[in-house]
Amino acid sequence: MSPEDDGLQTPDLTENIESPRSSPEAESKKRKRTEDAKPISKRAAKRKKSKATSDPLDEALDTEKGINHAIGHMDPQLLADHVAQRNRRNQKELSTVELEDLRIPANAIEDSTDWTQPRDLEKLPKFLEEYAQRSHKTKNIFLKSASKNKSSPHTLIVAGAGIRAANLTRAVRQFQTKDAKVEKLFAKHIKMEEAIESVKKSRINIGVGTPQRIIDLLNDGALKSGSLKRIVVDASYIDSKKRGILDMKETLVPLMNLLRREEFLERYASSENKLQLLFY
Template sequence: MSHGKPATVPRSENMASKAKSKKRAREDDGGSRKRKKPSAGEQDDIDFDLEAGLNKKIALLDSFLLADHLAQKTRRFGTDLKPVELSGLDISPNAIRDTTSYQGIRNLDNLPSFLEAHVDKPEQLGQAPKQNGTPHTIIVAGAGLRAADLVRAVRKYQKKDNSIAKLFAKHIKLEESKLFLEKHRTGIAVGTPMRLNDLVESGSLKLDKLERLVVDASHIDQKKRGVMDMKDTMLPLARWLARPEFKERYTDPEKPLQLLFY
């Protein structure tokens, strides 16, 4: 009786068998293997809706994440500023109203419903303080053309004694904006950061009755850039939001100023 050596399996067949076993194991566990994180390009596809002109990620950021996002953008574009200047532009998370519970798409059509969701009495949006040039709401945009679109979006609140102020440089001279504010009761003003700052400094735009600041943060252009994604708009925005009279009121329980990111 002979005792031969056990038959050996060719290495190629053995490897193929192991590969099949691994494949069966993946199928048995539902393919629940750890997936590779999306690349930057894939993440862009998730966050950006170019057809609608929206950065959908903004709607998911709570107060702490928005404050951090602002600080990162300020430091990215403020490389020529001193550390003390940069820290002076920081906004506390406590100053930012958490709007993540708002379920609507943050486009032009839904801007009125967003405002109404964050006002105690929505009918007040159609009213204006008695003193001319003293809005209760200021909406901040990155460019004049976008600001003009926002003006049209809130046109429903305009009445005989409540004008919507266009406070941006595109086709509107500074003196024209001053004259408008001096002659009209204004409940809602829409403008760009530099023009808004200039009008406050001139005394034409008064902040005594201001109740809310709304940043048009979700809108992007075809290059996926929003108001916080360009130096020419981010730094003026940071300076506008960090005005001393605003910072004093963001967390003031007696006369609070809402800071909302749309």
């Protein structure tokens, strides 16, 4: 017997049931899924990547004055970690063991966090005077004096570029006398042969230059490190692109090669013949 035969009506199961397509809520969810599935544009992806990889120290960069203020707040351990981090970033081809070999120990770095003045060109002479007196072995060594041996500076100031080194040279020219020369040790407008000749014939108190030129002069034998008392790295300075000597591979690699020379490493923590390593 059919339902019609017993007088009962079969209910219409589709009556009053809305199609999912007609539901505003369903349409909204569908649109959201479609938008989420859309590929991110190259520009948006670049912005997202840039935001994710931004350096936490960027807020300390004063582009108007050309100073990375963070350097001045780093104690020796923080500086050692900072340099190690820059090595990892700029020398990704090196293994963990090789990177560890590049590490400068914290006890090699002189603490200069108590220097509260700006680390600019104007204050550099006062900075040198202050920290030249920190070691009891250097109390009687005046910055205007030079070794009787030619080619033997007591201070090396290391910059990332020739133009910056030239500006640093002018900043410390006040320490030059007729018996003690502030020597230019950078390649800009100075050929290697000219540099060798000038260094060999001069009594030098302060040498200012770039890492690779200093290395080349040391390797040649023209520049001697026997009287060296301190190395000052021009670490706070940044250029118009917010880059300092520790931020670019082309300057960081030769700087590491210079600072980790065998004759320097054995003296950083020495109690008798200490070599000061300062980050200005």
